[in-house]
Amino acid sequence: MDAILLQILNGLDKGSAYALIALGLTLIFGTLGVVNFAHGALFMIGAFCAVTVQRLLSLSYEVVDETQKDFLGNPLKVKTSYVESWFGPEMGGAIIDWAVPIAIIFAIPIMILIGFVMERGLIKHFYKREHADQILVTFGLAIVLQEVIKYFYGANPIQTASPEALSGVANVGALFGTEIFYPVWRIVYFFFSVVIIGGIFSFLQFTTFGMVVRAGMADRETVGLLGINIDRRFTIMFGIAAAVAGLAGVMYTPINSPNYHMGMDFLVLSFVVVVVGGMGSLPGAVLAGFMLGILEAFASMNEVKSILPGIDQIIIYVVAIIILLTRPRGLMGRKGVMEE
């Protein structure tokens, strides 16, 4: 029983990342009709925002310590961070320790800006082109972005730790009268994704801006005929989708050390999530994200693998095939989307 609860938790936290990326993908597809293969790269750039903030906060000056030697036998240059010298070792240390949450503040405007530049500078020229063209250009862009990141940050993963207070494990099992220890940061990630997803749904549901966007998603031409500049709103939505992917990336860094390739690792899975959820369906993307995360976690259990060896590697695709055979529009797909 404990093992099952553990895998459900695991699936929820895996699903959080899938759901957040798939939500952004669906927002872009639903509004602009663009199949954005560069969305994984936005997730990766978000993660590197956290790396950058951590490096900026850790910027340091060197003091030569004659009592210690470096690897060449020269006096050791001891590094002291500016933040620690300005705010004192305790406060400065705490600021550096909280680099990842602090990075959220910086990542939001940066990601919106990147999304805006990406949409205005490149993607808008492909609105009226075939989906195949859109896929090619955005996939190419993703490769360019990841190579740029590799040039500046290298190919190896970069350790980006969670704050000390949010590392370690918590006994989640206490809620069920048992003992199930689960990493605190992964629980934080799950709740963070719930807040972001809730925020996006509320924004679209309860604001005038959101209402116009939803109307535009349903019938772009009619909204345009009413004198509303729907293109501008859709561009803003692209920026918001980029910010969602970026925030998912920022918060993911303590879970797995970021590297330049992490976006591609998530991209294919996220597209499967979108297709399973139903192209253009925001609730479908979220539902499919969590559902596939949980299924993937269960498929990794030794008991399951002993019956179906290798199932952990294909479960998501098997489920995708079954769902598309039985519900061709996906779990919550809308009629008419991608059907012309």
Add this chain to the structure above:
Amino acid sequence: MSKSAFSRRGVLKSGALAGTGLALPTIFTASSAAAFTNDPTGSSVTLGFNVPQTGPYADEGADELRAYQLAVEHLNGGGDGGMMNTFSSKELQGNGILGKEVKFVTGDTQTKSDAARASAKSMIEKDGAVMITGGSSSGVAIAVQGLCQEAGVIFMAGLTHSNDTTGKDKKANGFRHFFNGYMSGAALAPVLKNLYGTDRNAYHLTADYTWGWTQEESIAAATEALGWNTVEKVRTPLAATDFSSYIAPVLNSGADVLVLNHYGGNMVNSLTNAVQFGLREKVVNGKNFEIVVPLYSRLMAKGAGANVKGIHGSTNWHWSLQDEGSQAFVRSFGTKYGFPPSQAAHTVYCQTLLYADAVQRAGSFNPCAVVEALEDYEFDGLGNGKTLYRGEDHQCFKDVLVVRGKENPTSEFDLLEVVEVTPAAQVTYPADHPMFAGGALGSCNSGA
């Protein structure tokens, strides 16, 4: 009426034959005019450095390339001479190889077997490379080694740790300086016994490809010989990034040791996940839960950050070694590049010197002469103590390091500390050991 001497059928036949001849790869035909493939006839000789310049091991590839450039500089008489000064053989004089200036070309393996073979083939056919070296993956090493055997050039392997490279996939033209999975197990076992005792339950997470399989087999055999019980061996996809769903079952498995047969990004992520799940604070069967990473790399340890503290593993070489050879190499490399070399850099630097020295001793670039010079060759002064290049399988036998993630690093490079230098005799195995069975070394191919 005149009758042409050329019939339609005859022209077609001749054309087809000529086309087939032209289409034959030059590596299989060029040798007819020379004594061996890419016999350097001018004043220079070209070596082919085939390293991952893109892809997940690009940082290791970059470090390998730095070491190769340093080796070429030293061979041509530049710099401070590095390990040429400490090498037991004094054949190399700093005037190139056999008086020919050493030049090099580079290829990008991308850590993909097909790409690595294509770049090696290009360096042999187009650039005239007489020797190919490099790589950061066993899959790539085995693939390129096979190509070099067919082409008639020497392959001096870079970072490859699978038993198969000098086991079932060994080739007469291929040589490995790096250690292997068996040696990791043999070196680690006594240290693990002293640290954790003989009554342990081990759970293996293993990267699902040739290197992972052979390391899992080697470590499990070595620990079971101590009396440990292997609870589970779980294969993980090479492309996996989040290992949490593989770590979670460990918690309820009854295991008290987790062995991570992972390398590169896999190692960084699986170790990070294991630490996140509190395995290091866990007490099972009345014993502290322990994690073992059999193959360590400083570049990877950097990625895992503080998670490596106190975790044991093995490594081929470490910059903190105090022997004369290691110090000379660290001084040369550190002065030129500003940071200490990795084990990948060390092994490829050694391989370049060893190849050059073998040519010098053989008096010829002919691959078969080089093979003869390297087989059963004993040397010293290259950082791992007395070393033997065994003739039966072309595997180097030398001391192996057991290392531990350092608790209080003094710099960003000071991540691992050497716990024990395991003597070569302890990691030596018979050439017909079952873990290395299958395949045959064959005979050398000079391409003639």
